[in-house]
Amino acid sequence: MNGALYCPYCYHRFTARQIMFRCTGRPGPTGRRCESRTDPLLAAHTGDTAPRPPAFEADGRKGSARCECQVETTVRICPFCHSQLPTHFGAADSRLIALVGAKESGKTVFMTVLLHELRNRLGESFGLAVMGADDYTRNQFPADYEDRLYTERQLHESTRTAAGTREGRRPLVFSMTLNRRRAFNRSTIDRSLFSFFDTAGEDLRSADSVERNARYLAAADGIILLLDPLQMRGARPLAEPGTPLPEPGGARDDPAGVLSRVTDLLHDAGRTRRGGRIRKPIAVVFSKLDALDGTLPEDSALLRDSPRDAVYDEADGRAVHEEIRALLDKWQGGGMDLLLEQNFERHRLFGVSALGSNPVRDENDVQRVSEYGVLPRRIQDPFLWLLSEFGTISRRDSPRRAAPDNTAAKRRL
Template sequence: MATTLYCPYCYDRFAERKIEFRCAGRVSVTGKVCKPKVDRNARDVMGDGQLRFPAFEADGRKLNATCPHCDLVTFIRLCPNCHSALPNYFGKVDSRMIALIGAKESGKTIFITVLLHEMMHRISRQFGVAVLGADDDTRLRYEKDYESSLYEQGSLPDVTRSASAGRLRQPLVFSFAIDRRRLGRTRVDRSVLSFFDTAGEDLTHSDSVELNTRYLASADGIILLLDPLQMRGARPLVGDDTELPVRADAGDRPEHVLGRVVGLLERMSGASRRGKIKKPIAVAFSKMDTLLGTLPEDSPILAEPPGDACFDEADSLAVHRHVEQLLHKWQGGGLSETLGVHFEKYRLFGLSALGNNPVGGAGDDGPRRVSHHGIQPIRVADPFLWLMSEFGAIPKKRG
């Protein structure tokens, strides 16, 4: 296990022994009890001004420590930077940071909502995994602000607000446990997954991009979500009943978003002029439901993903090669060349989180909503499963 860790909440880098602890706030055997107060680290880094029991330093390599103020043993371990409570066994199990980035209005919030829903339902059954929120905030916020809003109320989310003043929004942190006993082994493997929904503006200007430097630096893999309807060759192909998004400014076009990501990653990695970026990147084109009529009947994007308890490499490569062909049709062939030049591992995907074009919006009263057909995702989990197979967290079937 690596000695350098990244906080799944603020993405700060630290050694395991630097992990701090928080008093549990109960009366100790000596009769002492600590009083809660505002935690300056939590307030300044995460904007959390709630009253908390005191934090203190101890040997973070251990799972518990004794509060020096009241002599109470506590198991609450904290990030030394933001003082967020770390998931159980953090530092003892793998932590997989997956950065979800993309241009404005590429559908990131809808994508992450549907992806997590699929992870907790279909994928959990297929792969024998348990996906749970790692903290109360994640569990409550995902259910209320993400899943219930989209799946029960049919409401599409508002545009994600940009990070400001160097303060990161609270990410969604999940535990991912796979039962290896289904594969004839004798253990359960656990990972910690952190998803941070960046605003499109955070990748438009260099000053706001820097606010997310720690996020990208800590990521084990990247999902870059791009809108094909912002590509010159794709816009004329959609049907008359599809509401096209406003044409993006130059900074929000797919090729420019990818260029800024490449530049930032190269600066962070300190790669040599001849080296490539080692972080795997999944480049996913969203809203493919608007272009289904332009795909051939044998398109692998239209095929049902294999249902085996492993990632099917041959199926994924078929989708990758088909998207490469589509990029040339959409006048975006340079994207594939850029990825090949700068990344050691990359994969192209085509997906739709909703599966159907939303209703309402321009010329209609009220906000845009989920289609009356409901949510019927198309290959929404493919980028995540590819990354997890690259990490070795799920088995891979090679074609």
């Protein structure tokens, strides 16, 4: 473990030597047992007030340490928030992906469907094994995210702002393993950690709130920026009849404004040289695209499913990028592509639909999944592109012909 590390829970930077340990709480050789108490640092960052054995400093480069009670422990914790670090932390590629977006852009639904796909159909196609890296993720994601959307068929409530919560929101941290073929028919297991933090749209409404609530952006290896085209003046009139439109938020919620503020923050955090561009990749994703299906040609790349081969298809991705780029002019967001080109070394435009069709409201005015169920389209594209940028999965650059799958168009008829 060499160089700087970032905690996947609080996103502070530290070295391997600074990693701390927590006592196991078991009796030592003399019968002494360390007393368990609430860890104030852990409680402040996560709201976890459960009594725990004490934390102590030792050389974090080693896999274990001995507490003053003489009990040996392998429980490693972050020196800033005292969260227990996942297995293989430091040894695995700790890829931190920040998910940000404007108010009502559908970030929580997007994250839930993406992770569901990674843990099921997509994981099988790519040979990915995705699992929660800690007890919180293993318990909360199925109960509060997957079951709510897929079993109860109910959409999630708006994410609370960090400023309006008693404790900071906790990210979902997943461990991903990939069996990769090497030379001479050998294979190795690549392990990565992915940390998803769902920030509220209101946290991106002003420069001050971005600065207070988005430290994780600076620590992230890649950014997924989710934007709602229905917040754009040119796109709103084009939506399918009956589409629930977000409340107009003015300049604060305009996708171009959100992109500009995120760009400024990343420049400041990375101390980009004058005239330089941001090096970390950003996937700019336009959500709820099913509401605009009627405006797309029948052979649109946005209407067909993503390629299902175990590589990122560059030709397909470029076709989607160019199509979104052309749509930005129609949506009155033409300057966004120029902003990305001038400020980021690596960027890509995407169009996705997490649900596949408009949600409906029941008799209690609760938003629910439509009768068709959850039918995502191109939901994995941004994540796979980032994986290819990291070198985690391979990229196919050769042109590829694919017959359009106009499932969405057929469903409208």
